[in-house]
Amino acid sequence: MPAAVADEGVILRRRNYQEADRILVILTRDHGKVSCLARGVRRPRARNAAGLDLLGRAQLLLIPGRNLYVLAQVRPLGRAERGDDPVRLACAALFAEAADGLLEEGHPDPALFELVGEHAERLLDISRPPRPGLVLALFRLAAEVGYLPALDRCMGCDRPLENRGGNFVPELGGVVQPPCVSPGGLGCEAATIRVLRALARGDFEMGRRLRWGQRLLSETEAVLVAHLRHRLDRRLLAADVLAQLVEPGVGA
């Protein structure tokens, strides 16, 4: 463990530890992903707990401990008001969980840090709808780390995808369109495939201007979650929470 770390960070994971502590996983600007012990932050009125919510952004001072850094100072940055909309908080938790899964310990990358920080800020901005923000955030992150699904060609016959519906098959990492058939997979209407392809080309402005209907949101979310789960071999617990909130009874 190197010397003390003074850096800006975004909180990706929080785990309760002992009576009043937490272990935090933080994406920092100049030191990459680091873990630290935050002592006493679960006590009522803990003075060092502000800025340590999921996706919270803070200026941090970490000092070397026995096995882990220990959080010595924290100064919250960015917005303090994140509201209490459970869907927004589930979207934030899912983005944090996906980022934690996609990024390895260490590996500083200031541009990637900015990308995560910018999307975290948008997701927590109570003036913006959270679910389109989540789709864009997951997509940007997956693109940045080279984990995008294949969205050019049918995974069954290698012909260019056409402007119609199809099935996203996580095991194939892409879309299968009729007349090719694939058992399982997630049904996607033409609009969903069109939007995913535009995002894959980097057209995020379109994603921000778009009017996201329920079906488009559900299908793009489902595709991204299934794809990331498969690539990461990881459950993404927050995705189950979000699914329960937006479509109670489905996938219970």
Ligand SMILES: [Zn+2]
């Ligand atoms: Zn085909």
